Amino acid sequence: MGSILKKYVYRYNAVIFVYIFLIIIFLGFSISFPIFRSSKNLTNILIQIVPLAMVSIGQTIVLIGGGVDLTVGSVISLTTVIMANFLGDVPSVTIIRILFVFAIAIVIGIINGFICNETKIAPLIVTLCTSSVIDGAVLAYRMSPGGIVPKELGNFINFKFGIVSVSTLIVVVLYIIFITIMSRSTFGIHVYAMGGNSEFAKMAGINVKRVRIMTYIISACLACVTGIVIAARMGSGLPTVGAPFLIDSLTAVIIGGTGFSGGHGFVLGTLAGAVMISVISNALNMANVSPFYQYIAKGAILLIAMIINSRKK
């Protein structure tokens, strides 16, 4: 029993550390600001974490596979404008819109993965260029915010069971699915192997190309889900809404203990990273601190988490 515990602590020490850090921060805020611990605010936090927590799952998986996906922000923007505009203002097209954005996300994932597979260009440059193309397409389609997302979708996403909304439930389900996939399935093992050393993974008989394309498809699809949730909540298409999610998702993933070098990291850690970012910005809002300080808080937490992580290695 003790040895099993030791094994788990050893294996997940980065994750355990992030959660301890998160709990300390959470307790600290709860003690210092009474408004922060009110049930209304906790409900708010549960809703606020949703987009970042979703999009960061995909980024984690791509980073574990040794890549990086800079297109997530652009895919989110793309999804919101399509959800608000595509095929005119008829409520019944919602399903078609959703299917259409997923189809586009899959194509984007395939393109990203394909280029990374077939060329020697670094993933950073590949996805930088594809995100520029997607951004351009979004702005060509819709220059300014507008369009209408059917209210039914918003009502469904925001429907609450007690303090838990449907969007929060979707996040929980997604985390359970992807934690299981990454830790229990062959695909997960293949992603870790590919990120650790793609040549060795290939020699071991893993279809590296397919696995890489799959990681980019997952990332694009999760960005797409995030876009749908944001569009449903805002009720309209916002061509630049995705931009901050790029840096924020990378920050959440890195706080969660996943590195840029590939082959290691945990989806569970990313959840803590995303929650931490949202909790801190919420608490700073509650404390009436100027939003400008959030940049400093985010940067400081990222650096502190990294310093402590690198100390342990």
Add this chain to the structure above:
Amino acid sequence: MKDAKLKIETKKRKTFIYVFSNIFRKGGVYFVFLILVVFIGILSPKSLGPSHIMDMLKNSSVLGIVSIAQTLLILTRGIDLSVGANIIFVMLLVDGISMGNPNKTVLVIILALVVGILIGLLNGILVVKLKIEPLVGSLGVMSLITGISYIYTMGFGKGTAPPFINTLGSGQLFGFLPVSVVIWAVISIVFIIILKKTIFGRHIYAVGSNPKSAAVVGINVSRVSLIVYVISGLLVSLAGIIWAGYLSSPTFSGGQYFPLDSIAAVILGGTLFAGGVGGVGGSIIGTLIIGFLASLLNMIGLSHPWKLISSGLIILLIVFSYSGRSRTN
């Protein structure tokens, strides 16, 4: 028999392709640049006149200086995403403290350079001493510096650059040569010489291509990396001073393009992400490609979205054209 013949033929073809691709790979970026210039010449012959070329160079000079800093970092396996935030911060400091007062010119320049050195030192210590991955460390620094900039100005940049700094950013020597282009050229030459001719330059390549063997040979790897970070911080703050002179009033927008544009310029110039291979010369051409491409797309009359789309595709195509297909095929 037939098989053997076929083999020889494919071998021949392979060597031909190899030779061709080798030429292309070595001179690829210059080729591409030439094609771009020819395109501009065909589309609008007037724009290749000296004054227009000087304009294009002037618009690229800040990115050019940042790309030199980025080249040094990528050569030693580093990278800096905080360059955009740093340029904006330096610009805000220069404008906000001097308020256009010529007597404070020396003060703000010294202050800006000190700030640059400190930011470089911070990035360097994070990466070299505390062993944080460069991409992550600079991401954190970017966030910090952006926050400090916002708090310093409360969201609205104030003041303006003193006349001397305005001259640096938008003035001309002898009536036709932009000062910022001269500064860019001088810095480029200095760093080409440093990289090619000095011991420190050799150390940079050695550290980048294999830090472990560099350490075995007796190179102080962490000192070399730290110095490179400080130098690049200095270069970026210089770029910030020029940016302050280039813009008529301080603004937060525009800075976000520097990190990724400078990395794209370096990669376009043939410097490898893995470190140890490449140089400043390629990055200059890479910067020019990005700058000339932007003005070419402007000339065709594309709107902003279509410019984003085409520049993304073209940069991807250019990098592909000389980095080639993956070896694992």
